[in-house]
Amino acid sequence: MARIFIVGSGVVGTATGKGFLHAGHEVTFIDIAAGRLNYLRSQGLDARDRLDLRNEPDSFVFLTLPTPNEGHRYDLTAFEDGTTSVGEALADATGTHVVVVRSTVPPGTTEGLVQPLLEKHSGKTLGEDFMLASNPEFLRAASAVEDFMHPWMTVIASRSARTVERLTALLAPFGGELRTFTDPAAAELVKCAHNIFNATKISFWNEMWLVSQALGLDLDPIAQTVARSAEGSYNPYYGIRGGAPYGGVCLPKDTQGFLGLADSISLDMPLLRAVVRVNDVLADRTAAGGRTDGALAAGRSA
Ligand SMILES: NC(=O)c1ccc[n+]([C@@H]2O[C@H](COP(=O)([O-])OP(=O)(O)OC[C@H]3O[C@@H](n4cnc5c(N)ncnc54)[C@H](O)[C@@H]3O)[C@@H](O)[C@H]2O)c1
Helix, strand or coil: CCEEEEECCCHHHHHHHHHHHHCCCEEEEECCCHHHHHHHHHCCCCEECCCCCCCCCCEEEEECCCCCECCCCECCHHHHHHHHHHHHHHHCCCCCEEEEECCCCCCCHHHHHHHHHHHHHHCCCECCCEEEEECCCCCCHHHHHHHHHCCCEEEEECCCHHHHHHHHHHHHHHCCEEEEECCHHHHHHHHHHHHHHHHHHHHHHHHHHHHHHHHCCCHHHHHHHHHHHCHHHHCCCCCCCCCCCCECCHHHHHHHHHHHHHHHCCCCCHHHHHHHHHHHHHHHHHHCCCCCCCCCCCCCEC
16 A cells, blocks of 8 residues: 655546545645635545645655646646645655656656755755656546546656656556656656647647538538548557658648648638648758658658
8 A cells, every 4th residue: 555645636636546545545635725625625535735744654746736828838836836845845754755747747847847846845865865757647637537547548757767666566556558768758748749639630620620611511421431541540650750751642732732722712721731831841851861760651651
């Protein structure tokens, strides 16, 4: 049984903590919002307004703090405040605690922000007095606890092999595919790319919905057919190697040709324009000596 603290007990924190409780671990929820604490306590959960690591055994401290955006940037104010409070608690700690960044954060945050804040406020040293890892969450808000209990993917990253091992032992029993990295930034980018990919796919089909509206067609049966016909849709490995543009006859022709069709019906297709632009940028880079290991191989052209 592990000792677990959840710092930031909202949607993700509560699902994470409840999942660990179900698995038999001892969990304490931390939050600064009185209403949230009352809600958690009303469910019989151990909920506190500050982290206190005095006399606690070696534990896992999960940071599930909010990381909202403000325009085109992440607002990490609450995340920094919560991380600072963990650093202060580490100052008085006797055990060797593993701090786990589970919030979605920009790549580089675990080592560039969390580590220095923890070291500054604890007066302790990463790797000697405490450990650090990234373990992004993939759950969906609507089925949060269920998704935590049955993950389809678990990503763990830490410079410390022992920490990866300890987190693996904690999380592997929940099942799902396990991927580990040594660089926390890689795990952080997995989560950002995951969300951006999903957003891009949704915007793609919304742009196609605008096309079908303009052409008087019903998108649904068309999209359902393409979902099964386009290799990029049914094969998860198609097109995922970066560093080389698409080529061949069909993809360049039909992306550019369709932009002309859109123009002719006065329809703006910003995503399709961006697709062509990104490909042009990559073509220039490749010509200037980009990736040369055959990433342009079959599957990237049609
Ligand atoms: N909601 C989702 O479906 C989802 C899924 C995957 C990842 N995420 C990511 O997980 C993170 C948390 O998201 P969420 O939806 O659970 O947010 P949330 O707003 O539901 O919960 C955050 C909690 O942190 C508390 N908090 C704020 N400052 C604090 C501090 N200094 N100390 C302690 N507690 C503090 C808030 O009171 C709140 O209860 C974000 O980075 C988010 O992007 C969310």
